[in-house]
Amino acid sequence: MKLNYRIVIFALAIIFGLFFSAPSLLQTEAGKKVTLGLDLQGGLHMLLGVKTEEATKSRIKSIAASIKHFSERNDILIDSLTFTEDSVKFEVLDSDDNNAINEFLKDIEGSSISQEGQIVSLSLTDKEIIRTKAAAVDQAIETIRNRLDQFGLSEPVVARQGEEKILVQLAGIKTQEEEQRARELISRAAKLELMAVDEDRNARVYNMSSSDAAAYGDVILPDVKNEQEKYLVREIPILDGGMLTDASMGFDENNRPLINFKLNAEGAEIFGDFTGKSVGKRLAVVLDGKVYSAPNINERIGGGAGQISGNYTVMEAKDLAIALRSGALLAPIYLMEKRSVGPSLGADSIKASLVALIGGFVLVICFMVFYYRLAGVIANIALVANLFILLAVMSLFGATLTLPGMAGIVLTVGMAVDANVIISERIRELIYEGKSMHKAIEEGYANAMRAILDANITTLIASVVLYAYGTGAIKGFAITMSIGILASMLTAILGTHGIYEMLESKIQKSKNNRLWFGIKG
Structure with a gap:
């Protein structure tokens, strides 16, 4: 017997397979599984369904806040700034400011601007409304995925279903408490707004209706x-969570949990300008339509x-920080369908899959040994190595x-040995033709x-296409198939060839083709 580079690579591949598959097989604490x-x-x-119409309203509200800040920062006098679900309207008090306002509005993407006298009206184009709604679904998918990743769930499935639906699958959620926490984290809008308290009218808030407040531009x-405690705040926020760059849990001087947040450069500038000219007034910190605090600006x-x-x-503060950090949802989401998969069903699936895997594995091994004798044993060594490498x-x-994915592994067992069937048949044909053992191999x-x-x-190629265009379950099948194919090419072609090279002299000396390849002569 002599060593060769093929057998060395094969041995290293087996060591790799055993080492990295051990944590999964033994379920150890350490190591990736x-x-x-x-x-x-x-x-x-x-x-989940997405209320995409709310995304358009949110976009209009954000535009109104930008117009308000621009006019204040550039000393442009505007009046009657109001917005509806699809438009913003305001009056420019000085006609000399028209050019500056129009230049600013031109940069707002997807907007349609009209002006009658000094009254300016801005609305979103039909194309922009469609784009905003589609973006709301895309952003919801990305936001939910980010939140679940930070929540600590492994490999959550978050995928679009149709135009305005989102499929979410969370493996490992077993208790009612875990389910409730995950659902709250997914559905939380996490919309942060800093809003000015209307100090002139706030004392009358308990005697006002929503329509009364709206008449003053308040909410x-x-x-x-x-x-029962109410605040009267300006409907157009000073800034919103879109300018948030980070959020983390902290503790106050009494060791109570709170959320620390940071704003981007634009947000910091707006925040600084507002607080600078509003000393002595209050600023409401509003999250999802509720006032968390309204401190005085000193x-x-x-x-x-x-x-x-x-x-x-502490847990609520951590989850809220995750929601803020991963971004607010542009549009609210609602639950359309919920289904819990019990661990017992999963255990039954594992049992049935293992029966199929082990049964197929044993039958393949028995057939290879029965039909190809020692060549079948060599093929089976490659097959076992292939499974370890796949798992690793x-x-x-x-x-x-x-x-x-389990089905993909079962199919891989058959495909992994297929290459050795072809190789063994070619070697047998050449032996029948009278070739030497070296040439036959x-x-x-x-x-x-x-x-x-x-x-x-x-x-x-088929596996790659399945992975690219398939859903979560199909992707799992494609992944195991792809890894299994690549591993089988290493073990069945390189590995077994190395074993034959190492044993070549022994095979020639024995001259027992029936023992080695299952043929007479």
């Missing part, structure tokens, strides 16, 4: 701790940092194993290579 999907370990399946908001606040205090638990690669990348591999590459490359 394969995570089980929703169908294998249970969890939560939800179908009535409740206090987060006490719904001096100009620079640096673009602030705090949100409230009656939180999936563990290394933290892949999620689903039921279709070398030419057998050379002749089989084209058929093996054709079959594996075409299957690999």
Whole structure:
């Protein structure tokens, strides 16, 4: 027996497979492991709808706030700034400011501007409304995914369904408390707004209706701790959470949880300008339509940092910081369908899949040994190595194993041995033709290579297409198939060839073709 580079690479591949698959097989605390999907370990399946019409309203409100800040910063006098669900309207008091206002409005993408005298009206074009609604769904998908990643769930599935629906699958959610926490984190709008308290009329807030407040350009908001306590605030916010760059949980001087937040450069500038000219007044910190605090402004606040205090638990504060940090939802979402998958169903799926995997594995091994004798044993060594390498690669990348993924592994077992069937048949044909053992092995591999590459490359292309265009379950099948194909090309072609090279002299000396390849002569 002699060593060769092929057997060395094969041995290293087996060591790699054993080392990185061990944490998953032994379920150790340390090391990266394969995570089980929703169908294998249970969890939560939800179908969410997005109220995209609210995204358009939010966009209009943001434009109104920008116009207000621009006019104040440039000493442009405007009056009667109001907005509806699809337009903003205001009056320019000095005609000399028309050019400056129009130049500013031109930069607002997707807007249509009209002017009658000094009354300016801005609305969104039909194309921009469609784009805004589509962007709201895309942003909701990305925001929900970011929140769940920071929540600590492994491999959550968040995908678009149709035009305005989102599929969410959370594996590992087993208790009612975990489910409730995940649902609250997903659905929380996390819309932060800093709004000026209307100090001139706030004392009369309890005697005002919503329509009375709207007549003054105000809105009535409740206090987060006490719904009976009301605030009268300007409807157009000073700034919103779109200018937020970071949020984290902290503690006040009494060791109570609070949220620290930071604003971007534009937000810091607006915040500094407002607080500088509003000393002695109050600024309401509003989150999802409720006032968390309304502190007095004692001096100009620079640096673009602030705090949100409230009656939180530590867990609530952490989740709120996650929601703020991952971004506010442009449009509210609502639950359309919810389905819980119990761990017992997952256990049954695992059991059935393992029966199929082990049954197929044993049958393949028995057939190879019965039909090809020692050549079948060599093929089986490659097959076992292939499974370890497949599991190791999936563990290394933290892949999620689903039921279709298990089916992919079962199919990989058959495909992995297929290459060795082709190689063994080519070697047997050449032995029948009277070739020497060395030539039979070398030419057998050379002749089989084209058929093996054709079959594996075409299957690999199909797997890539399935991964690119398939949903979560199909992706799991495609991933296991792709890794299995690549691993089988390493083990079945390189590995077994190395073993034959190492044992070549022993095979020649024995002259027992029946023992080695299952043929007479």
